[in-house]
Amino acid sequence: MYKRKIYLEDKPRFEARDEILAAFEVTPEKELIPTVDALGRVTAEPIFAPFSTPHYHASAMDGVAVVAESTYTAHEQNPLHLKLGVQFVHVDTGNAIPSPFNAVIMIEHVQVLDDDTIEIIEPATPWQHIRPIGEDIVQEEMLFPQGHVLRPADLGVLIASGLLSVAVVKKPVVAVIPTGNELVEPGQEMAPGKIVEFNGTVFANFIKEWGGEPRLHRIVKDEPEKIKEALLEASETSDFIVINAGSSAGRKDYTVHIIQELGTVYTHGVAARPGKPVILGKINGTVVIGVPGYPVSAYLALEWFARPLVCKYLGVPEPERQKVTVKLGRRIVSSMGAEDFVRMNIGFVNGQFVANPLTRAAGVTMSYVRADGLLVVPPDVIGYEQGELAEVELLRPLEEIRNAIMFTGSHDLTIDLLSSALKQVRTEMKIVSSHVGSMAGIMAIRKGEAHVAGIHLLDPETKQYNISYVRRLLAGQEVVLYPFLKRKQGWILPAGNPLEIRDVRDLVEKGANFVNRQKGAGTRILFDMLLEEAGLEPEGIAGYDREMFSHLAVAAEVKSDACGAGLGIYPAAKAMGLEFVPVSDEEYDLVMTRSFYESEQFKLLAEIIHSPAFKAQVEKIGGYQVVENAEPKRLAEEVK
Amino acid sequence: MYKRKIYLEDKPRFEARDEILAAFEVTPEKELIPTVDALGRVTAEPIFAPFSTPHYHASAMDGVAVVAESTYTAHEQNPLHLKLGVQFVHVDTGNAIPSPFNAVIMIEHVQVLDDDTIEIIEPATPWQHIRPIGEDIVQEEMLFPQGHVLRPADLGVLIASGLLSVAVVKKPVVAVIPTGNELVEPGQEMAPGKIVEFNGTVFANFIKEWGGEPRLHRIVKDEPEKIKEALLEASETSDFIVINAGSSAGRKDYTVHIIQELGTVYTHGVAARPGKPVILGKINGTVVIGVPGYPVSAYLALEWFARPLVCKYLGVPEPERQKVTVKLGRRIVSSMGAEDFVRMNIGFVNGQFVANPLTRAAGVTMSYVRADGLLVVPPDVIGYEQGELAEVELLRPLEEIRNAIMFTGSHDLTIDLLSSALKQVRTEMKIVSSHVGSMAGIMAIRKGEAHVAGIHLLDPETKQYNISYVRRLLAGQEVVLYPFLKRKQGWILPAGNPLEIRDVRDLVEKGANFVNRQKGAGTRILFDMLLEEAGLEPEGIAGYDREMFSHLAVAAEVKSDACGAGLGIYPAAKAMGLEFVPVSDEEYDLVMTRSFYESEQFKLLAEIIHSPAFKAQVEKIGGYQVVENAEPKRLAEEVK
CATH class of the missing domain: 3.90.105.10 (Molybdopterin biosynthesis moea protein, domain 2)
Incomplete structure (x- = not known):
């Protein structure tokens, strides 16, 4: 029906914003x-x-009101006696000072002689202890x-x-229109290919937070006539419109054509990522913002264009986020000619803010939810080197970031429990964890990017866990290896183990689709060791190149494939109702700098780890045992 | 009935807080x-x-789903033809990938041969353009x-x-009980001695902002039985109680005795000013906070003790205010042994944050409302010298402070209009004004504490306004004197001018109570000149020592006294329905550094000043004329 337009513009974001602000001519009510x-x-x-x-001269004290000029002769050697009603009246704080009185003497400085008479021995200055009219x-x-x-x-x-x-x-009324054949209303059944509509609720709450009044429309199907009808109706009843998805240039992206037909399109596409496929236009005198469908793109585009309109209507400045300078833990590559909004995790380690990028996939809502800040890479910058300093806009209060313990390395399900328990004793503290694998975890400690890393690295030579890796990779550094958990690693398999996988050879012989972990993960290293011991090559394993970043992600994949198989910890299999065939008992330990080991933060953590409540909680999951009475190894002394 | 307890404790604030936190043992619902x-x-x-x-493997692109392994031989020299339904299916973004397909090729890279057949010339890698389950x-x-x-x-x-x-x-329920015989409910008539109850509304809204659910009680009279009844009822229906006033040690301060009688008093008085007379206790298992009556004391005490309880109940950390380092424009004196909370105005002048204390009177609500920040002077510090650096907690966003134009010097009613007009064109900008008088205004420009000062200083020698003062006091500095207003100064007198005041002699002869302005104010200098010309001495003027800080304050005083008289500008008299007898036409000009004169900020201000709308608004007030076409005097060149 509509001609397909493949190319989006790359208009500078601020230029697009200024145009739409100028086009938004609504008179605030x-x-x-x-x-x-x-x-x-x-x-x-x-x-x-x-x-x-005050609307009257008010006493600022409990005491007596006097005419100041009549007290000037009062002195210790010359006490003055004043008569009630004539020369003084009693006043309490807040009482009106009746004419002609013009000063208050505190009750503590008054000698009461009888019901009618007081004695004073100090003069009062005019207006003392009186809150004058209009103070x-x-x-x-x-x-x-x-x-x-x-x-x-x-x-x-x-x-x-x-x-x-x-x-x-008045709060500006903002119509929010979700569109898409794949969308179902929250609470409806979700068949494959169906997605629950949640962007609308997020938009509505952002608009509420900014001071607007959102009106969330029901889902509109991807049909030009229905979209047109919804837009026209909203143009009559709202101050501006936000329409979600259909803003790109695909087969069913009708929005831009409809707005063009009904009115004017100012912008289709801005030079910013994610969030590029934005439409800014006007129909029927009402501004329309077409926002892309991927959640992260959508939230950014909403902030760029809907927030300025709400603030313009209200006549208030747009709030600015607090900024902080961070050291970049990883290299960040950006494209020339467009701004890049990179979601960042930020930690305060060794007296410095250190930041690492989260995934840049626009569909990963959790990356926005988990982000501590946004690194906005300007259009003329192609990126930053690791270790460079950069300014980041904060998505959380600075104090929250400063108080967070940065946990990295291997993923384990108990870390979330530990974080919860910590937050319960000290509401201002929490653990922020990233799953990078054991090896990357050790490197993060080395580079001062995290406080503590969980590792489980089996040395094929010594058959010992962790210690040789830490000695080698953190040689000469003051670090501590702290025994934490014993946990069961094994095959994670579809319920009932239909392929009857027992060992690594079965994977090949029974044609399983293996789900691997990323390079440097302890589980990957274990798997490679199993392969080597069995004399097998990685090339023989279907799915060897398919990498997941956590035990749960492996289990989720196995669950979706009757021929799936993965290697991982018992609780991940249990959580998803999968089969588990044990392979080994491994040592999952914590590595940290000595200074963190000696900090108040870690002392609190260690207390929680060894509390009966935490141990009971962990062991209830199954496949876990909290290590007791083991001596933390202080490695610098040995190595020096 | 109750014994009077004169002495309050001076317990360290954090000690008192920790005690009451420990006593607050409510289990959150x-x-x-x-x-x-x-x-x-x-x-x-x-x-x-x-x-x-996603809960299924979803296509991340519009295109075709294929089995990656079946495409490995595709090449420009070896195009592959794939059959619909067998070797490929069409997928849109978000569609489920049906088994056994495991990769998506973008529609742009596919050649459609017929309804059933496509051609590809590049292999697909497994899982490309697929959002896997759990991404x-x-x-x-x-x-x-x-x-x-x-x-x-x-x-x-x-x-x-x-x-x-x-x-x-659940939001913790906080009972707010206002007490006091002087209080009347909002909307009731306010006789002298009566105060409208507004603290309760402020408390309720603070509690709401912190995440609690306030229950505002009607006003309770200062009667022990009534207070007791209200407290007991609230102890049954709330998570904790805030009771306002009666917390000090005066005649009618029953609260501490009642709490002692019904339960326990942990604290009566903390080492912090204002806000010292706080009561922390518990009745019937419910924590009670007795908060002082003066608004500023009350708001501080509420924050110190009620906010931690709300946050403890919710299990969230207490928010911390952003801090900024400022240069102190004035000396600040504090008492040893107690914290001092000094409300501060902060400006960003010449690239530096400069702060000046506002009034420290605990009854002046506007000083809290107008404050940009709080300087917390620790108990062991007796103060700071002028020019010293100190850290201030911000009560407004930093950006708002950074964008404010600091206006000082003489008070004029048009400055508020100017601020309003400025904010209308640029929502992020505003004028923050302090009334210090013309002379102090010049000194503030000299010390770099303000951007611009309004002055009206008549030179008795030359009979010229302003220029000789600026030349003398800002000698050698690059400043600009910008002509702004002509305005009428005169006698401000009770309606009908009952004493028939015509000139300065009449003040003495007819026994008027004069209301003076502070030293350094242009109006004070004018008055002193009138005295001198008439050969009168200040001692002969009743009220000469009574100093007000603005024209409106003078007018308000005159209004309350049938024998009152003041000197000030016409609009102040008019606003209060008072008599005005003109004395002189004066020149109210703006003085600023040359760099501010050349800034974008002032250009905008000048544009507004000379806009027909602003001129019309100002001249409508009466007694004003905006100066047109006068040349700003750049004084450095002349002086150098």
Whole structure:
């Protein structure tokens, strides 16, 4: 029906933003709301005080009000006696000072002689201990300009000034329209090829957070007439529209053609990744933002273009993220001519912020959720070398990052439990873990990119775990190898073990599709050793090149294939209801610098590890045993 | 009834906090809520993924699914023909890859020969362009630990995982009880001595912001039985209680005695100012926080003790404020043995953050509202010298402070209008003004503490305004004097001018109570000149020593006294419905460094000043005329 347009533009992001901002010509509406409900709302006009606060001369102390000039002769040698009602009156804090009195003497400095008479021995100065009219707020003073976001104390000022309702900017209504034949509403059955619609909820909540009022539409099928109908309806009832997916240049990407037909397309494609296939246009006088379908692209594009519109409507500046300078743990490559938004994990190790990129796949929502920050690589930069410094925008509070323990190396399911237990005793602490494999874990400790790494590396020579690798790879460094777990490694197989896999030879003989781990993972090294011992070549193993990054990922793959087979730990098989055939008992230990070993953070961690509650929790999973009473090996002394 | 206890403790704040945290033994409740409503809520338990996402091998591209191994021989010189249904199937992005296919070739790389046949000239590698099962989320993976505050994208992850409801920590219920005979509910009439109850609303909104659920009680009279009843009722229905005022050691400060009677008092008084008279205790198993009555004391005490309890209940760390190092524009004196919380204005001038203290009166709510940050002076520090560097906790986003124009010097009502107009064109900009008087304004420019100062200083010799002062006080500096306004100064008098004041002699002869301005204010200098010309002495003027800091404050004072009289500008008199007798037409000009004069910020300001809209607005007030076509005086050249 519509001609296919293959090429998207590469318009600079800010140019595209300025155009759409200029095109967004909606006049903000005001509404009068009760002040008590106005937290976080934006003032629609300057607010002036209708009267002064205090609105009378008020005593600032408990005491007596006097005429200052009549006390000037008071002295220790010349006590003055004052009469109630004539020369003084009693006042408490907050009481009005009646005329002609003009000073307050604290009750502590007054000698009460009888019900009617007091004695003072010090003069009062005019206006002492009196809060004059308008001390806090002077009538006609501007309390807040327009565009002010009301905070708790601001509401107090309004109420104190008798302003029980306040004119605020109405929240802009933003229509959110999800489209796609593959989408099903949350709660509906998910057949293969079907995806639950969740971007809409995310968009709605971002818009809410920015101060807008989202209206989430039901799912619209990929049919031009239905999309057109939804857009036209939304253009009548919202301040602007966000339409999700169909924004690219594929077979069923109708959106750009429809907007062109109904109005104007300003931009189709921006020079930024991920998030490039954006459409910015206008129909029926209403701005439309077409956002790509992959979640990470979508959230970035929403922030680039929807947030400025919400802020423009409200008359508030766009919030800026805190930034921090980090050392890059890995090389980062970017393309010329486009901005790159790289999701980063950030840790505070050895007094320095260290950051590593997460996956750059736009479909991996968890990479956005797990990210501590965004590295925005400008269009004219092709990347950064490992070890270079760069500025990163934070997605979490700096303190949260500073307090996180960076765990790396081999993946183990108990690390999440450890993190939970830690957070329970100390809410400000947590473990941030990345799965890079045992070998990469050791290297991360060496480069100061993580606090602690989990490793399980069998030495084929000595048949010992870990120690020889640490000695070799961390030679001369002050490190500690801390015994943590014994765990069962074995074959992870479809339920019932249909191919009857018992050992590595069976993989070849029975034609299993093997699911491997990445290079440097302890399990991969174990598998290679098994191959070698059996005299087999990697080339003979179907699936040898297919690498997964965790035990769970291996198990998930095995579960989807009746001929699948993997090597991994028992709890991963158990969690997915798969068969497990034990191969070996391995030692999963923790390696860390000596300074981290001696830190308060690790002491707390060690306490949790050896707590009965944690041990019980771990051993309940099965296939685990927490190592007790083993001596941590301080390796620097031996090596030096 | 109760014995008066005069002395409050001076317990270190953190000690008091740790005690009350330990005493707060409430077990947090969980509640299951719809995920779509869970923004900002805190997870009550770790959340694991019930299945993988994608839950099937999904195509990452529009194209054809093939068996990779069957394409290995494809080459430009050896095109392969594949048959639909047997050797390939069509797939769109997101479609499931049917068995036995294991790779996707992009549609752009496929030559369609007929409905059933395609040609390819390149081999596919296994799993290319396929999003494998669990690429985003692997079944049984921990998505979030307990104590995680849910953000928009987190809700997407939950919904994608089929988790349409989520167990969150219930919001802790916090009872807020305002007490005091002087209090009236908002909207009621305010006689002298009566104060509208607004702290309760502020507390409720702070608690809401921190994640609690406030229950605001009606006002309770200062009667022990009524307070007791309110406390006991709240102890049954809330997780903890905040009671406002009565926390000090005065005549009617019953709270501490009541808590002692009903339970335990842990703390009465902390070593921190303002906010010292705090009570921390427990009745009926429920923690009670007695908060002082003055607003600023109250808000600080609430943050010190109520926020940690809310965060403990929720299992989240207390948020920390961003900090910034500032240069102190004035000397700050503090007392030994107690922390001092000094509200500060912060400006970004000449590439440096410069901060000045606001009033330290605990009753001045606006000082908290206007503050950009808090300087926390530790108990063992007696203060800081002017020019010293200190770290300040920010009460506003750093960017907002960085973008503010620091206006100082003489007070004029048009500055607020200018700020409003500026914010309308550029939402991220605003003017922050402090009223220090013309002379102090010039000194602030000299010391680099402000961007621009408003001045109106008449030289008695030359009868010229401003220029001679700037030449003398800013000698050798590159400054610009920018003509801004002509405005009317005159006597501000009660309506109808009952004392018939016409000139300065009348003040003395008719026994007026004069309201003066602070030293260094242009109006004060004018008044002193009038005195001198009339041959009068300051001692002869009743009220000469009573200093106000703005025209509006003078007018407010005059309004409250039938014998009052002040000197000030016409709009201040007009705003309060007072009489105005003109004395002189004065020149209110702006002084700034040359670099600020040449900045984008000032160019924008100048544009607004000379816009017809702004001029119309200013002249509508009356007594003003915006100066047109006058040449700004660049003073460095003349002086050098």
